[in-house]
Amino acid sequence: MKLLLIEDDQVVADFICRGMRESGFQIEHCADGVSGLNCALQNGYDLAIVDLMLPGLDGIALIDQLRAKKISLPIIILSARRSVDERIDGLQHGGDDYLTKPFSFNELLARVEALLRRASSTVESTSLSFADLNIDLLARTVTRGDRKIDLQPREFALLEYLIRNQGHVVSKTMIMDRVWNYQFDPGTNVVEARISKLREKIDRGCERPLIHTIRGLGYVLKHTDD
């Protein structure tokens, strides 16, 4: 998978490029709008990450031009502007997703993968699993090994999200946004409490806990950490 990053801040660009390469992507970087547009028009990319405040040609204008040329490259917008108006503006101009700065790399990664999944439109499987944990998306049931686990709808949605992002850390804000559709950080331990309860049900009495907390980053479904 080849990614294009159009971002003028060198430090942020290095950070993103390094992280993406470590996650197995190929990635190229342009530092201004004009060269970014030219690269994108060459059309060798599967996804572009575009910063809005660019020298030369700003992000919105760049996206406008790409879309005008009927290029359907999936685009994630990065911006320091958080207002809802700006968000809507970005999406209406043809961006597919919008991430505000400062952002967590894990969130960017998760969104890149989600967008690529959408774009490649693979057939959705009806069940997901990790280790001996299995969830059936149609029947809405959860089993660990041969133990059936009873979950409330919110808890099921949370577990589904963790399994889909297995091995990747997801932050509190990502959970609030993607799982429960709340566009704000309640600044409180709402998510932590839900995770605790979920952990209680999933990992109870098991030797290998699957749900882990990484302080400062978020939560992850994986085998016991190193």
Next chain:
Amino acid sequence: MTKRPSSLASRLTRHYAGAFALFLAAAFIALYAAVSALLSYRMDEDLSEDIEEFQHFYHAGGDSELIAELQKEAATEDPEETFLRLLDGDGKVLYVSNLHYWPGLATRPDLLRQVRTGNSDPVLHSDHFDDQDYPARIVYGYIAPNRVLHIGESTEENGEILQVLLAAFVLIALLILPLSWLVSRAVARRAVSGLAEIGRAAADIERGDLSRRVQLDDPGAEIQQLADGFNAMAERIRSLVKEMREMIDNIAHDLRSPITRIRVLSEHALSQPEDRALIRNTLSDTLVECDRVIHLINTTLDVAEAEAGVGQHLVEEINLSEMTEGVCELFEALAEEKGVQLNRQLMPGRRLYGNQGNLQRMIANLLDNAIKYTPAGGHINIHLRSDNDGIQLVIADDGGGIPLQDQSRVFDRYYRGDQSRRENGCGLGLSFARAVVRAHGGEISVSSAPGEGSTFTVAFPPASCAN
């Protein structure tokens, strides 16, 4: 360079004094004209009556009687002021008084002809004689067939009366007009003095004295209104500036703490670079502090935006019942963990016109607040109902309550109940809630008694509701 406007006081003075002078002149002119007309009328009446009288004398005793009376009359009157002539139908003079003072007096044949038939009333006209200062009033009157009386009287007396009148008015005017000018000026200045004071106060405020107010001594109602409005505005400016300074101070303080922590932790970790676990922990701590700072900054901006009503055009029909239920569900796990019971009685299908994100957050803030300040074993009751007064959302807890002196400040920015409990809050939750409620046309209030818990009531008026 714009033309400086002329002083209001001097304008008023000019206009008042000018109007007064105008009216005074008009009144005088009218009076003068009336007196003049009256005097002329009376003179004409007298002359006509004289003709009648002399008619009687002629009827009584013919020419001799008439002429005798004419002589008597001439003797009693001043020849300078009066002349009398008796003419026959052809203008022959039958009698004439002393004409020394009436040079050039001649008969007017047209007037003689007019009256000699007796079909006409006495005819009067005025004429001016060389030696005289004033014109004379002259009458031709029918006495009898072939007898016409020609009498003239100087208007000197009348003229002198009018002269005196004019002189008197001029004198009065000379006295009154300057006085009226002075009085107008004093009154105008007094009326306008309040404005100058307000102008001075504005200049003082502009120089930085935000506590300057206007105090006027018995001004007109309109100027007092202006002064009151000015004072209110000055007060608002002062309190806004104070709020802003406080906000900046608070933000600076709130930013300093996390940044200091990061600094301290990083310094410490760098001093022991081999300790990988310490480094990992320090970096985690750094992330936590960064998130705290981001949260503070974002929430501060959100509160300011909510207060300014930004985003209110993104309004849709919201099912408040469903939304409240959703938020309650969200907080269930947390409440359970803390041992607090969450009860709800929500009327279904209550709909509101509003901004979804902001309303969700408002409810979350209130619920979060309730859970935070209710100890284990406590209860939180959430009611959603509507009636003719609109929709009410009530969140009541039986926690520690709010101390009396703090109750009015609870919705202020940065108010933090228990100062020792930092947790995740930044003290902006309730002020955000209030800003959102108000932006939706509603109002939020709290009633609380220490030790007995608090009840927050959000009321939306019927105008904001969709059913």
